[in-house]
Amino acid sequence: AQKITQTQPGMFVQEKEAVTLDCTYDTSDQSYGLFWYKQPSSGEMIFLIYQGSYDEQNATEGRYSLNFQKARKSANLVISASQLGDSAMYFCAMRKGGNFNKFYFGSGTKLNVKP
């Protein structure tokens, strides 16, 4: 069974500092995709970053980077230079390789950025 685990229900970070949000996954597939989404209090889901299982380089998108450690099955999100607007829920998700049309979501991490 596919499973995404986010062990940090809540995190605090000081503005301008970096923060790492943890995500581990469990799959026997060789081909899969990993995603991070941000959900502000307004509710919309905002795509942040994607990592393919065959990608050798860690994905980066602006202040977001994904620390992909395939052997450990972890896909941690690193946010550099945190901003107050980064306060939100963050969800890690996996797209199953054999069935590209299904995504599995973690339980989420609530990030609070302190001024």
Added chain:
Amino acid sequence: GAVVSQHPSRVICKSGTSVKIECRSLDFQATTMFWYRQFPKQSLMLMATSNEGSKATYEQGVEKDKFLINHASLTLSTLTVTSAHPEDSSFYICSAIGSSYNEQFFGPGTRLTVL
């Protein structure tokens, strides 16, 4: 990125009525659309997956007759909550994927309140 709209954004209805929620991909053809339900402070729960022109695939525990999904075109899917009851009150989010993208794009969500 691609844009997905969802309408209405908020609906309040009386118990026993039916509510239809529309999900549209505005600038791309959605090969697959998903419907999620989200309870407060919880993760997204996948309800069903729909492909254009075919019957939706429902997740275990989701009542097909209660949550009717129609995917009439490559840009439109609808979710109808039939004979809604207070326990159906929730945040419903649709998403869509296209052939040119790895990630799924989310609509802004619909907050349903059944009195």
